[in-house]
Amino acid sequence: MGDKPKGNKKLMGKPNRPNYQILVIFGLLLIVIAVSYFANDNSAIPINQDEFKAMALSNDVDNVKVFSNQKKVFVTLKREALANSKYSIQLDERSPFAPKLGPHYYFNIFSAENFNEKLDEINGELSGQKIALEVDNSENPNSLLINIGFIALFIFGFWFLMRKMTGSAGPGGQIFNIGKSRAALFDAENKVKITFDNVAGLDEAKEEVKEIVDFLKNPSKFTKLGGKIPKGALLVGPPGTGKTLLAKAVAGEAAVPFFTLSGSDFVEMFVGVGAARVRDLFKQAKEKAPCIVFIDEIDAIGRSRGKGQMPGSNDERENTLNSLLVEMDGFATDSGVIILAATNRPDVLDAALLRPGRFDRQISIDKPDIVGREAIFRVHLKPLKTAQDVDSKKLSAQTPGFAGAEIANVCNEAALIAARKDKTAVDMEDFQDAIDRVIGGLEKKNKIISPEEKEIVAFHEAGHAVAGWFLEHADPLVKVSIVPRGVAALGYAQYLPKEQFLYQTDQLIDEMCMALGGRAAEELVFGKISTGALSDLERITKMAYSIVSVYGMNSEIGNVSYYDSKQSDYSFNKPYSEATAQKIDEEVKKIIEDAYDRTKTLLTDKRSELDILAKELLRKEILFQSDLTELIGKRPFEKETTYQQFTENNDGSSEVGEDIEVAKEKKEVEKEGAEESK
Secondary structure, X not given: OOOOOHHHHOOOOOOOOOOHHHHHHHHHHHHHHHHHHHOHHHHOEEOOHHHHHHHHHOOOEEEEEEEOOOOEEEEEEOHHHHOOHHXXXXXXXXXXXXXXXXXXXXXXXXXXXXXXXXXXXXXHHOOOOOOEEEEEOOOOHHHHHHHHHHHHHHHHHHHHHHHHHHOXXXXXXXXXXXXXXXXXXXXXXXXXXXXXXXXXXXXXXXXHHHHHHHHHHOOHHHHOOOOOOOOEEXXXXXXXXXXXXXXXXXXHHOOOOEEEEEHHHHOOOOOOHHHHHHHHHHHHHHHHOOEEEEEEOHHHOOEOOOOOOOOOOOOHHHHHHHHHHHHHOOOOOOOOEEEXXXXXOHHHEOHHHXXXXXXXXXXXXXXXXXXXXXXXXXXHHOOOOEOOOOOHHHHHHOOOOOOHHXXXXXXHHHHHHHHHOOOOOEOHHHHHHHXXXXXXOOEOOOOOOOHHHHHHHHHHHHHHHHHHHOOOOOOOEEEEEOOOEOOOEOOEEEEOOOOOOOOOHHHHHHHHHHHOHXXXXXXXXXXXXXXXXXXXXXXXXHHHHHHHHHOOOOOOOOOXXXXXXXXXXXXXXXXXXXXXXXXXXHHXXXXXXXXXXXXXXXXXXXXXXXXXXXXXHHHHOEEEHHHHHHHXXXXXXXXXXXXXXXXXXXXXXXXXXXXXXXXXXXXXXXXXXXXXXX
């Protein structure tokens, strides 16, 4: 027999379930149609009692029906009267669902007894057949239908709302399963493909979590010495450093079931749902033990209890946290379930959640150093088609402070830029453009800038470059550009700070002088200043206040720090008097003024170098470190910077700038060759 056609594949599966939502909607639609059909008060035409009397005296009325509770009278005409044009025209304008046999008209009355007397008078004047009267003291059936339709609509709406709120499929998808856990399970059938080889730059963190995986794979190695498996590990670090990626690698490496969910999955508007989901999660985990449970963004439910709570209120989040604390280390806690959690806000977590026995280890995942960035670049460069000039060491030196997510973004942006230019491989120039895009924002090529503004921007950026070049402890410039980027940035400069963790006073002062170089250059050249130094002033103000009130580096204030790491950002209480506050402000102003005077003196001595760089910026718009070396000479300091240590040749020329220039020359040669061939 031949193979069955693919079109019959659907017939071989499970029969389709009926769509109950469509059935309910269809039933409600029928109710609405029925109400419209039987709604006499909606299809009947309103008249007054004088018009009714005229109809009755003309022998056109067959019968009347009185609803005493509604104080309405419905009038039904005789069949021969319906042929009269004065009635037929009005009746034809009614709804198509209106009954043909009547009632046709209605009018309001004060009471059924009063209308009874008036109808007797009318019947007394009639010579022929009398008008029959029917009195109905019961409820109008139309209102009953409307009530039934409203109740059905309310039930359906509530059911549909609950279905949408709880999800339409899977555990917890129905209203009766709202307390079920929403954790995704990864086991041997649907294993995660990410391993520790995909995680770079986190060697110390990998060692910590590798030990947990090894314990689950080979517990006898640790238990024979009396050791116990850690109950939990908390991954702490800034956004984008690879906390979730490391958890995915654990899921891929561990040969045990892996539950993963977010802290917000426990949050629900109904009371007790979060605690019920915690209990259900650990119930499933104990059934699959040994296993690992990963809770991402645990600060959604792990905040400190009692803060910001109204007196007498019931905080659902606290109930969820209490349930989590009991499940992690309570009387009935079973071994074999390891908790991994990640957060970038450890300062807001409850102390009971962080204690040993619940989270035995806190694994700090910081932004990678230059060696870690190089390893991360190698991982993200593998799937890209790169040119020979692309060096991960150079890229790592040019991206200080970048997290893993930002490095991945740089590699992706470089590939997109190369594809936009119809290149066959991603070269170093594309990575330079990608770094500029990530740091400075989108290049605004069509932004209209007057020549006067462009000259101000050129001298401003040249002031930064010269100040940083001739200050020993300032970060040296790598690239300076006057091409507009981002929302309001008219100029852009990239510096490469040293890989260090401790800063001395002279280093901070030199950084402030470099930041003030732009404004000092404007005042020195033009005799007036502009608003372009906003970000620089914001930066030096924070640095000056940190020197005085945080790090205790001011001789007048002394070795005192008014910084409290546990204090809320919204606290308005200052830990010092008004006199001290005034003194701090005076010292900050003095530090900034001294730095500004020092910067102006430096730029006055180097005025020729300032003019040279500004004119070259106006001509080229972009200058690299190699250009600064050619224009104003080498830095007069023997100590090499991090950038020089990793990217320069023995002769001191920067390879990055040369690579880009060589690439541009190759492009020009290729264009000339193509034109000659044409």
